[in-house]
Amino acid sequence: xxxxxxxxxxxxxxxxxxxxxxxxxxxxxxxxxxxxxxxxxxxxxxxxxxxxxxxxxxxxxxxxxxxxxxxxxxxxxxxxxxxxxxxxxxxxxxxxxxxxxxxxxxxxxxxxxxxxxxxxxxxxxxxxxxxxxxxxxxxxxxxxxxxxxxxxxxxxxxxxxxxxxxxxxxxxxxxxxxxxxxxxxxxxxxxxxxxxxxxxxxxxxxxxxxxxxxxxxxxxxxxxxxxxxxxxxxxxxxxxxxxxxxxxxxxxxxxxxxxxxxxxxxxxxxxxxxxxxxxxxxxxxxxxxxxxxxxxxxxxxxxxxxxxxxxxxxxxxxxxxxxxxxxxxxxxxxxxxxxxxxxxxxxxxxxxxxxxxxxxxxxxxxxxxxxxxxxxxxxxxxxxxxxxxxxxxxxxxxxxxxxxxxxxxxxxxxxx
Numbered sequence: 001x002x003x004x005x006x007x008x009x010x011x012x013x014x015x016x017x018x019x020x021x022x023x024x025x026x027x028x029x030x031x032x033x034x035x036x037x038x039x040x041x042x043x044x045x046x047x048x049x050x051x052x053x054x055x056x057x058x059x060x061x062x063x064x065x066x067x068x069x070x071x072x073x074x075x076x077x078x079x080x081x082x083x084x085x086x087x088x089x090x091x092x093x094x095x096x097x098x099x100x101x102x103x104x105x106x107x108x109x110x111x112x113x114x115x116x117x118x119x120x121x122x123x124x125x126x127x128x129x130x131x132x133x134x135x136x137x138x139x140x141x142x143x144x145x146x147x148x149x150x151x152x153x154x155x156x157x158x159x160x161x162x163x164x165x166x167x168x169x170x171x172x173x174x175x176x177x178x179x180x181x182x183x184x185x186x187x188x189x190x191x192x193x194x195x196x197x198x199x200x201x202x203x204x205x206x207x208x209x210x211x212x213x214x215x216x217x218x219x220x221x222x223x224x225x226x227x228x229x230x231x232x233x234x235x236x237x238x239x240x241x242x243x244x245x246x247x248x249x250x251x252x253x254x255x256x257x258x259x260x261x262x263x264x265x266x267x268x269x270x271x272x273x274x275x276x277x278x279x280x281x282x283x284x285x286x287x288x289x290x291x292x293x294x295x296x297x298x299x300x301x302x303x304x305x306x307x308x309x310x311x312x313x314x315x316x317x318x319x320x321x322x323x324x325x326x327x328x329x330x331x332x333x334x335x336x337x338x339x340x341x342x343x344x345x346x347x348x349x350x351x352x353x354x355x356x357x358x359x360x361x362x363x364x365x366x367x368x369x370x371x372x373x374x375x376x377x378x379x380x381x382x383x384x385x386x387x388x389x390x391x392x393x394x395x396x397x398x399x400x401x402x403x404x405x406x407x408x409x410x411x412x413x414x415x416x
Contacts (some may be wrong), residue, residue: 073099
């Protein structure tokens, strides 16, 4: 798959459409009753069919629409259906905690949607050594216009062992390990997410697609998957290591490859969105190909020379190209990569003789003095990579870095 793009996008869209159709069916069908579950200390009241109470556990045994409200300590919502019907869990103001297991555990369901009812505040809190505060063996969708706060003290926040979708809601996740995790895929098309995680903010083993929503992430590593596609949304990522990472593609080089490593050629593709990254490791890093085709990307990259603002997998015969969008990637100079000659849009990389300090203004202007971009550096650095549709082959530009002014002749598609 050298130089290629992932083919998972239509599948993710079809899956989301199928799940949303299931929600509409459940909510609109006259044949489907709503089951109301009221959680109270020492008492669980269930009105309707499909769910039973067992101690502090609510067991949902068939597909349907379940309205859940109230407070439950050391409790669990457990889904285990066998009727091939979708399950809709509508959270209408809940506060549920469990010190040792997942608060919402989906063992088996055709697919499950957690709908955050309009105007409600919901809190899920657990400490579990395995799994997550919200855990599903099958496909999981979060949607709605309410809020959800997830606190996971010992492992992941929200996890699906299949496809994870987030389409709405105001969601705050604090997790010791990963914030949002899906195995087959993670798709985010809406909502407002605030994630603090000890490991990855958002992770999928195979595929990740971001088409909308607002994400603010503080984590060891911001986002990671084998195939990453960003087409929209607003992202603010602070990472102790890499900001966005397309991983895998390494097994062919190892005699005893890890089962966690995906062999497919990694692709990190940005086609839209507004992205800001403050990373101590690589700003964006693909172990294979890196494609920028649109959007706006600003990176305050590493200060140490063993990482760079941009990185791609030369060792896997990967390429790095740009054909649209605006990119400003600044940081250390030791590993500062830039876009290749196969790009369709002009770019330049400049290594500074005198490093700049945090707070320095980075300004790019054209020959007439028109300002093309301005940014205040968050950290010290010595390299600047810039690309914009306004850069024209054969023209001269000025790069102002603090008190320094440098002339850049765009005599090649990729000046370096």
